[in-house]
Amino acid sequence: QKEVEQDPGPLSxxxxxxxxxxxTYSNSAFQYFMWYRQYSRKGPELLMYTYSSxxxxxxxxxxxxxxxxxxxxxxxxxxxxxDSATYLCAMxxxxxxxxxFGAGTRLxxxx
Amino acid sequence: GAGVSxxxxxxxxxxGKDVELRCDPISGHTALYWYRQxxxxxxxxxxxxxxxxxxxxxxxPSDRFSAERTGESVSTLTIQRTQQEDSAVYLCxxxxxxxxxxxxxxxxxxxxxxx
Numbered sequence: 240q241k242e243v244e245q246d247p248g249p250l251s252x253x254x255x256x257x258x259x260x261x262x263t264y265s266n267s268a269f270q271y272f273m274w275y276r277q278y279s280r281k282g283p284e285l286l287m288y289t290y291s292s293x294x295x296x297x298x299x300x301x302x303x304x305x306x307x308x309x310x311x312x313x314x315x316x317x318x319x320x321x322d323s324a325t326y327l328c329a330m331x332x333x334x335x336x337x338x339x340f341g342a343g344t345r346l347x348x349x350x
Numbered sequence: 351g352a353g354v355s356x357x358x359x360x361x362x363x364x365x366g367k368d369v370e371l372r373c374d375p376i377s378g379h380t381a382l383y384w385y386r387q388x389x390x391x392x393x394x395x396x397x398x399x400x401x402x403x404x405x406x407x408x409x410x411p412s413d414r415f416s417a418e419r420t421g422e423s424v425s426t427l428t429i430q431r432t433q434q435e436d437s438a439v440y441l442c443x444x445x446x447x448x449x450x451x452x453x454x455x456x457x458x459x460x461x462x463x464x465x
Contacts, residue, residue: 247390282354282441282456283393327392336381336400337409338454340392 242266245328245341254350258315262328262341265309269330269339272304274313277325277343286326287313318348352376354457356442362463363432371427371460375444382425383445383454384417388438396440399425432464 245262252258260274270291275283287302289295289311295302301314311330315322328341355374363369375382380401385393395409399419410416414432419425429436439461443454 243392245392280458280461282443282458284456285453288453329393336383336398336406337395338383338393339395340385342390342392 240265242339243328243330243341246344247342249345249347251347251349252318254318254320254348256318256348258313258318258322258346258348260313260315260326260328260344260346262311262330263309264311264330264339266330266332266339267306267309268332270333271331272302272311273329273331273338274300274302275327275329275340277327279324283327320348320350322346323348354442354444354455356440356457356460358460359458360461360463362465364465365434366431368428368430369432369462371429371440371462373425373427373442373444373457375423375425375442376455378422379444379446379455380422381445381447381452382419383443384425384427385441385443386411386438387441387459393441396427429462432462434464437462437464 243264272289274287276286277283292306299316303312325343327343331338357372382399384396397417398406414430417427439459441459443456445452
């Protein structure tokens, strides 16, 4: 079993839809939870970062962490065609430098 | 300012040949990471450099893989006697200080194809 599980998709939604992306994990030591966005033939870029449990909102993006269920989510409101990309969840434990990435979910937002 | 750069952007090689991939981190970033991304897979950690400390090589898949970094500057990842399963995108990232929670800035990657 992988430490981080993420459905690779693809996920196709119409413009304006609410998108929900999710990851599950097995390592209870994870404390840092990140979402990266990767456009085609580009490197990933950090989108959201959350420490421990709770929610974090940034514009149209909301990250949620439920440590009791070992489950994290990224919500995108009013999705735009420019949101079409691969979204990777990533996690790390306290003081650890080694970041474990999910496989990434490919998202297509249709105009 | 300039981001992380990698060269070459694409590399096609024949099975059994050696390849060298280069990463120029953001100036002043003390931490540097190498990852491998295969089709449909997440980023696989390969190696981590932090300042003058000994690198963490725990992610290197075999002894055909090695990496060096000069101080806090450029790093090279070398793959000897390449195999077809080495075909992937190799990504480099740097961060300002040590710690997984520090933002990692990624380069565009080198796409390696082994024929």
